[in-house]
Amino acid sequence: MAIAGDWLQGPYVYYLYSQYGFGKGDIGQLFIAGFGSSMLFGTIVGSLADKQGRKRACVTYCITYILSCITKHSPQYKILMLGRILGGIATSLLFSAFESWLVAEHNKRGFDQQWLSLTFSKAIFLGNGLIAILSGLFGNVLVDTLGLGPVAPFDAAACFLAIGMAIILSSWTENYGDPSESKDLLTQFKGAAVAIASDEKIALLGAIQSLFEGSMYTFVFLWTPALSPNEEEIPHGFIFATFMLASMLGSSIASRLMARSSTRVESYMQIVFTISSASLLLPIVTNFLVAPSDVKGGSISFKGCIQLLGFCTFEACVGIFWPSIMKMRSQYIPEEARSTIMNFFRIPLNIFVCIVLYNVNAFPITVMFGMCSIFLFVATLLQRRLMVISESQRSRPQDWKERDPEAESLNI
Template sequence: METFLLLVFAAVAAIAALLELSKRQSSKQETTNRDFIRFRNNYVLVYALMMAGDWLQGPYVYALYQYYGFDRGQIGRLFIGGFASSMVFGTLVGSLADKHGRKKAALLYVLTYTSGCVTKHFNDFNVLFVGRIFSGVATSLLYSAFESWLVAEHKKRGYDEDWLGGTFSQAVFVGNGLMAILSGFLAHTLVELLSLGPVAPFDAAHAVLLLGGLLVLATWTENTGDDNHEQKGLWHQLSTAVRAIQKDRKIALLGAIQSLFEASMYTFVFLWTPALSPNGEKVAHGMVFACFMMSCMAGSTLAGRLLSDSARHSVSHYMKNVHGLAALALAVPVFFHWNMQSEDEDRMPAWASTGLDWRGRIQLVAFCIFELLVGIFWPSMMKLRSQYVPEGIRATTLNLFRVPLNLFVCLVLYNVGSVPLSAMFGMCSLFLLTAMYCQHSFLLLSVKSRVQSQLRKGLSSSFHSRA
């Protein structure tokens, strides 16, 4: 199996390298503004460290709970704790970030996630559940506070708005790609080669997060969503964000697209381990995770090329294809698990096979394709959000987008012990097809708004010329 994994890894690494070379040859000349370059590099480094703290835990969360003796239903309830926490507390911490500062929110992310890491040392369901609550709060902060800080600081310093897409692409390339690969290898080394146990990656994540927190504390300035934030309460932040979503259908569609895609993605995070080893096949989690993240890095590189030439590649146009292909990729395991009984997927016998069979290998390739599309999705969605989500309520709105996805994932995980894998992957594919439809609607609205704006400008110039 390891030979096959290495072949997959080498293939996606070659794709990533070719995409990066093509991007550099075809993209516009990069800015030589030294202040901006320092600013961008600082953000990318901080984002990479924060994501590394998250990625180190990724390959072994499910495996650690299995190691402690929990069945798939119990593990599902633990995951529910994290997503429910993100759903309940996410909008609250988003509003606090907009009101009191995104730098403070970034430091709170470090505090809550390291607290969650500490709980992994205890083989106790209640303690681990508390840890999942901390992790849920941290996840809400990770996907709202850092992006909000970057957009606000970028605009405050007067940098060219076109440079923002490049920063998003580099952040995803390094944080969601390179650091994730290194984290996967490090986690594999700690657990498999050094035999330090499945809790070792969580200790490593603790150290990396503290390092990132020190860097934020020393180098970041504070920014908030509104100059009058001291006079505005949390309810005002929430109600303003809700009104913005209701008033602008494009913002509502962005929220729907994000919720649908991320709901499928987070369900996939929970399902890929039992999908690849339904009969207890031994999976090298760190190596598989590294293959996934190399694919994600290739996708972010491709996204960087597309975003750098927005005149030729409309984000809304190519994102329709991304959602459609993602739906096809997650439909692959539906066929392989159609007739399997869900109770067979709980067993991890000691005599289990030491490698993936041909069905597992085909699914692994499909999952790598899905991760490549995830790599395209993140910087592209960040770019769209930076254009349409109001600055004053950015973190609040981004966390409101996460409420329906967290609710969906909680419902799925609550029934994970009784619902077959094929049905869950089928739901993910259906959600992604719906996201493709929402992206098409968003595109039509954007074109309509652009045409109306051009007509108004034409009428205005005609009136002034006559006057």
């Protein structure tokens, strides 16, 4: 319900603003407000989630996003800006509070750690795949088939969020990060910063997440102009559905990889980042190998078809990335500050996306794709470093036992 409320809005935000008569510059500022809000307020609400309870934070997500949906009924710029700010706060909660609640509840009930991997894979398969496709189709029915206008998907999203909130209130138990009531927000921030600075694994995980998600959000803005440089008539809905199917395939692959005890997440993610880096190089390669066409309109070009294949490969990597990064976060991030640290990770991500949005017309598309490819290659190197550290720490207890047979016999 929570993710459906988010997916229903996505395809129609830009369209709604343009229907209200706002230009590209004004719409860009509204989007920047959303990402900026997520950056500024996200860490605060993440810390409050650890302190005041993750269940409350998830309810707050529903309320905040419902209010954001209501603002879409107004054509006034200031009210729409308020809606974007509320939406930014909600996004931070969506990507931290729910996962934090799940991991804490899973551990509290003493469930097998392997089950957590399966849950993450199913969540991405359903949420980023099936629910995304169904939400897109449902939104299309509301706007085009029934002719209810571009605000209709936001009203539907509010209804789904209200249902989700009712389920949370009626069936979830509360859990917390650090139970100490003496810690204020500043102390929590310091604790999270110290945890990141003192544990290289957490710092690497944050850098990897920011690099990949930054590239992913940039790709969201770039794929349409990349596939239709001469205003070709491309089937946006069909391409979006294809991307989501590729993402579902990726999450299915991830569930099989994580189910194998012999396969480590830290190991196969190096390959995933390398493939994703190569896939976003295709627009640059095709630009050199295939002569550009000056003919306006028409259907998708041969160059566009090659790029589409690379983009689907990237979306499959996104499907593998989400459950895998969730698994690594559950292993490495300390429970007492989980939401706070996860939102710390989103600060560089939101700064990066704001910069890209602000300068989206300043650089050629090939330069932007090249930058994303470099970021993903750096993520590969950082993932390699994370695997080396993880392997060395896993081998130390075993080495110690081999050196001290008496300790092994005493099971110390």
